[in-house]
Amino acid sequence: GNSVTQMEGPVTLSEEAFLTINCTYTATGYPSLFWYVQYPGEGLQLLLKATKADDKGSNKGFEATYRKETTSFHLEKGSVQVSDSAVYFCAPYSGGSNYKLTFGKGTLLTVNP
Amino acid sequence: DTEVTQTPKHLVMGMTNKKSLKCEQHMGHRAMYWYKQKAKKPPELMFVYSYEKLSINESVPSRFSPECPNSSLLNLHLHALQPEDSALYLCASSQSPQNYNSPLHFGNGTRLTVT
Numbered sequence A: 001g002n003s004v005t006q007m008e009g010p011v012t013l014s015e016e017a018f019l020t021i022n023c024t025y026t027a028t029g030y031p032s033l034f035w036y037v038q039y040p041g042e043g044l045q046l047l048l049k050a051t052k053a054d055d056k057g058s059n060k061g062f063e064a065t066y067r068k069e070t071t072s073f074h075l076e077k078g079s080v081q082v083s084d085s086a087v088y089f090c091a092p093y094s095g096g097s098n099y100k101l102t103f104g105k106g107t108l109l110t111v112n113p
Numbered sequence B: 001d002t003e004v005t006q007t008p009k010h011l012v013m014g015m016t017n018k019k020s021l022k023c024e025q026h027m028g029h030r031a032m033y034w035y036k037q038k039a040k041k042p043p044e045l046m047f048v049y050s051y052e053k054l055s056i057n058e059s060v061p062s063r064f065s066p067e068c069p070n071s072s073l074l075n076l077h078l079h080a081l082q083p084e085d086s087a088l089y090l091c092a093s094s095q096s097p098q099n100y101n102s103p104l105h106f107g108n109g110t111r112l113t114v115t
Helices: none
Strands: A003-006 A011-014 A019-021 A023-026 A032-038 A044-050 A056-059 A062-065 A075-077 A086-093 A107-112 B004-007 B010-013 B018-025 B031-037 B044-050 B053-057 B064-070 B073-079 B087-094 B110-114
Touching: A003 A086, A011 A019, A019 A107, A023 A086, A032 A062, A044 A062, B004 B087, B010 B018, B018 B031, B018 B087, B031 B073, B044 B064, B044 B073, B053 B064, B073 B087
Parallel strands: A011 A107, B010 B110
Antiparallel strands: A003 A023, A019 A075, A032 A044, A032 A086, A044 A056, A056 A062, A062 A075, A086 A107, B004 B018, B018 B073, B031 B044, B031 B087, B044 B053, B064 B073, B087 B110
């Protein structure tokens, strides 16, 4: 099955700081890679995805590049806002007979004004 | 707004009660999922339905009983729960489980407290 090693938080930043959350994975086959975000009191929302090597997913100023050679999918944002405070989950997904979305442990991000 | 709707948002039940959680989606998705999330932990998969048939049961205790009446609805029937079953229960859907390019869409969950 798949597994994920995700940078553990909590991460505390000031507004407009640069954000990196590291994620590496092991997976069967050739997975798609997702980042999900969970705001306080809510379910998970898809933040971005990449489905093949060297693809860059992006949304709301966040980016992540599918690095097959290093099996990594690090999340970055150039200038965080208070509204970005949430828990972020990295998740590879292989589909097929192993169609289980495997989540990392989650990284709590707090952005202070 | 989420496209997966879960009801109720909050539920408090005693250990002898029977209750049901409901989930609905109208995106034409053919895979539906139940996840359980404890505080400060990632979601854990409980069940997967593929084309209205149960395809994955992650060794969930029988006091949790899923049901998929049609392609848009998913229920989770609860009976004789324990306090440690208190958690956020998340429903999700995707186009099909075999399509690994298709992300899961989650509802906002039902926060369950067992007293």
